[in-house]
Amino acid sequence: GAVVSQHPSRVICKSGTSVKIECRSLDFQATTMFWYRQFPKKSLMLMATSNEGSKATYEQGVEKDKFLINHASLTLSTLTVTSAHPEDSSFYICSATRQGAQETQYFGPGTRLLVL
C-alpha cells in the first residue's frame, strides 16, 4: 500500500500565530505532493503543488507568503500557515503521488485547523 501521514491531526491556535503541518509518505518516495483545503460541505480546493527540491506552484488566489510550503525530501513536505486568522480555519489535506504511478494520489488523513 501507499501510506501518507499528517501531523498534527488537529490544532487549535490563537490568531496571529503560525502553524506547521507535516505530510509524510511512509512507505514510498513521493515525486509530487499536493496541498488541499476543504471547507465544510465543500470540495477539496488545490492550494499548491510541490516537487522535492523545487519551489511550490501555487494556485491562483493562494498567497504563497501566507502558506509556506517546503518539500525538503522525497518523503516530507510541510505547510506553514503564517499569521493565522479565523478565516484560515479549515481541513487541510495533503496527498502524494509515487514514482511510477504519477497520477494516483494517496491522501493523508488531514489536519483540522481552528484559529481562535
Next chain:
Amino acid sequence: RKEVEQDPGPFNVPEGATVAFNCTYSNSASQSFFWYRQDCRKEPKLLMSVYSSGNEDGRFTAQLNRASQYISLLIRDSKLSDSATYLCVVGGRMRFGAGTRLTVKP
C-alpha cells in the same frame, strides 16, 4: 463553466438499488480520471481509476465518454457502507468535483 462538475445529489437510495453518478469536465486534453470516496470528516480514498475502455471492480463500474467529456460511476446492489461522498477527479491539474453525496438506507 467549472472545470469539473458533478451531480450535486444527495442521492438517497434503498439497499440493493443501483445508482449512477455523472461527472463532466471541460478540458478536452485531460488524460486521467479517477473516482474517490470521502467519508464524513475523513480524507478521500481512491475508489478506482477510469480507463478509456471502462472498468469494473466488483459492484462498481466506471466509464469514460471522451466525446461528451464525462465520466460515470455505477454502483450495483448498493450497501449501507457505500454511503459517502463520491468525488470525481480529472488528472493533469488534478481538479476535484464538488462531490455527490450518497446515502443508502435499510
